[in-house]
Amino acid sequence: MATQNQINNINMSRVLRFLWINRGCSRARMCRDLGLNKSTITKNVQILMDRGIAEEIKEGNSSPLGGRRPVSLGVRQDFCYILGMEIQTEFYHAVISNARGQIVFTRSNRLQKPDSSLLDHFLNALEELKPSMEEYKVSGIALGLPGVIDSNKGIICYSMAFGIQDPLSFARSAEEASGYPVFIENDANCCCWGDLAGQKASRVENSLFLLSEFRDVDVYSPGLQSLALGIGLVLGGQVHSGKDYSAGEFTSVLKERNGAGQFSTEPEELGDLRNNPEVVIRIVHEISRNISSLVNVLNLSRVVVGGVLCEFKTMVGEQLRVCINESWPYANPVECQIEFSELGESMVAYGATGYFLEQLFGLPELEDRKDRGWQFILSHPLLPDKNKL
DSSP states (O other): OOOHHHHHHHHHHHHHHHHHHSTTBOHHHHHHHHTOOHHHHHHHHHHHHHTTSEEEEEEOOOBTTBOOOOEEEEEOTTSOEEEEEEEOSSEEEEEEEETTSOEEEEEEEEOSOTTSOHHHHHHHHHHHHHHHHHHHTEEEEEEEESSEEETTTTEEEEBTTTTBOSOBOHHHHHHHHHSSOEEEEEHHHHHHHHHHHHHGGGOOSSEEEEEEEEEESOTTSTTOEEEEEEEEEEETTEEOOOTTSOTTOOOOTTSOTTOSSSSSSOHHHHTTGGGOHHHHHHHHHHHHHHHHHHHHHHTOSEEEEEEGGGGGHHHHHHHHHHHHHHTOOSSSOOOOEEEEOSOGGGHHHHHHHHHHHHHHTOOOOTTOOSOOHHHHHHHOTTSOOGGGO
């Protein structure tokens, strides 16, 4: 049985999330949609406003019968700022976003010492970003990383890119070293979280994010750049991580059993992709054949392409549509929307901020030991409290 304190936290988290997703809602709508009584809504909204989290936006139109006009509510954009980062084997990309997921700062730079540990890369990047973090009073950090990531426990299970073969409790080490709350998530999954955060109330239930980047094959092959592909899946409106957090790890069905890389083409040849049109045609077709099966088997309604493949937008879009319909056994065409991300090299870093915001405005579960929503706000002193300012 849930305690009264747990029920209060859940109700507050529901109100908080509703305000974040449905900016411009009224108290009356919150009562109706959340099934909570007026006094609970009034009390919780007032607490959020007193802490500087929520704000009244404007008065709406009264009904045809007259009466008091409803007051619209929403989360304050400056309630908090989040640093999102992607760390690759040579570069980092960083963004700072506000509580509504709007980017206010971006930066990319080469890692200072490529042979350093991942934690050192993180701390060196923070030192460079410190002035901007202080300017925006950053409240927390989220990282998008290549590999299999247990985001609930903050553990890197393994990462070929960084040579991590045994579980590494990275989030805890990063928190202790930086003094900030830190979340970590798989890079392709981050893209899904960023996409969901941007959609707010109009979320697509089932979709796929195709992350394509040039990067070193791994830390043992510095300078050997190749195309890397990651897949993020959204099923039922939630990012699907899988039982062992490895959902989305990609290897082409056309790749030879003992071949290197992810594709039937050797990694060295893919490193010069932009200068070899024949290889571009071959690899786009191979990727499209792989993705088409997922689209039809999972009945996905949307595919978002990000990164290198956006440079070949027309070809990728046409090949995906052709392969999706060729692998569909019925006469009617498959209705699957194909889109291309406009975030460029910031897409993973921005997605990381989306993941942080999902925890900040998330709904706790009774058996879940991880703080989400209101309990997360109460337990993190870096999140602002207007009463203490």
